[in-house]
Amino acid sequence: MPRIRLTVAYVGTRYQGWQIQGRGETIQGAIEDKLARICGELVRVHGSGRTDSGVHALAQVAHFDVPESKRHIPWRQALNAMLPDDISILEAREAQDDFHARFSVRSKRYAYTLWTEPRFTMPQRAPFVWPVRGLDFEAMDQAAEVLAGTHDFAAFQNAGTEIKGTVRTLEPIVRAPGTHSAEWVFRFQADGFLKQMVRNLMGLLVEVGRGGLAPADVRPILEGCDRRKAPATAPARGLTLEEVMY
């Protein structure tokens, strides 16, 4: 069966994340719903991985298989005509049989956006940022340096996953100005991420920025591999999946 590869952008605000769950609307569910209408049968969509409820994507990647008779449907146009405005198919093309949206991933990049203007949050940006105040960005940069590299990131994995190995290689975390002058974007690229790992790393960095932890506290937390010793998870809405690399 021909395999179709999708690149999908979405605003995650009103979804229960990427993956179909018992209840609530999901991105995967919305796409499968439209595919079922086009194909007249269930077509399973495989994403590169889950994104949490409220997390956004500029370029999530997914694939699905279709009967030979459906091979030449213009999937991008067909799906975009049916999907709501907060989900958009950027590209749809036929992939090799051995391409798998999840198992073929080489690395992923996420962006986490902080809003630093304490008096207000611009409503145009509110769904995409975490409002914080009074952060020491130099201390955060020092903490970020400790996190980069190949480590056991168990201290940054939330419960509720069956993944065994927790060693990942995190590229240097890059901090850059965002769309609005009140924004700072932190970019995280790794060969894989544990459950809520970016949000847990960001939670740690902000705690350092607030002075609740010193940069020197980061290595013991990382090496302790104990989630309970690390700061709280950052909110979902500041997180965007930017790119999946194969």
Add this chain to the structure above:
Amino acid sequence: MPRIRLTVAYVGTRYQGWQIQGRGETIQGAIEDKLARICGELVRVHGSGRTDSGVHALAQVAHFDVPESKRHIPWRQALNAMLPDDISILEAREAQDDFHARFSVRSKRYAYTLWTEPRFTMPQRAPFVWPVRGLDFEAMDQAAEVLAGTHDFAAFQNAGTEIKGTVRTLEPIVRAPGTHSAEWVFRFQADGFLKQMVRNLMGLLVEVGRGGLAPADVRPILEGCDRRKAPATAPARGLTLEEVMY
């Protein structure tokens, strides 16, 4: 009574415009609702002017008067704590007695954003843009030059207003790249705008860009002062009130 001046940003998508109407939620209505809760009585809010249903603002200006006993309430903090995420008070400060959000306006600037990528619209930008395709921007720039200046803009005023004079002075229309690489932003500044004037000017420019009209057709339409001879109104969602000048 002390007069408070507000600067307000909003995402207009789910509102029936700025001004209170018979039915539907409005920005003015949302702010008056919170003020009534704070003050225990109706407090009328006067905006610099209406914005249509679905139109956004980066910095709408409004004022209201409060009893002397309420003078020192921290209005920005109090209102932001109660308002939904899609409305935000950027600033609240006491104004002179003779300041009037509507009658003191010297000029206003609107931005209209076109989305030019035909294959998809980024969902993060969809609420703020008008998707168009295949435009001739040089022809649009030529048309825009004809519109700038002091003219009777009656051809660009929609019905349903009681305003008598229709002469306005429009500054040169400026076209600039937008937030996303697929965007072009047109900025319109004038000493005043007629009902849906920016959306009607934009509708004309896009019609020129599509080749349905030539730049040479613009002057006769402008000078004809007949709304029925001008192209259709552009959609509300691409429009943002950027600044009100006093």
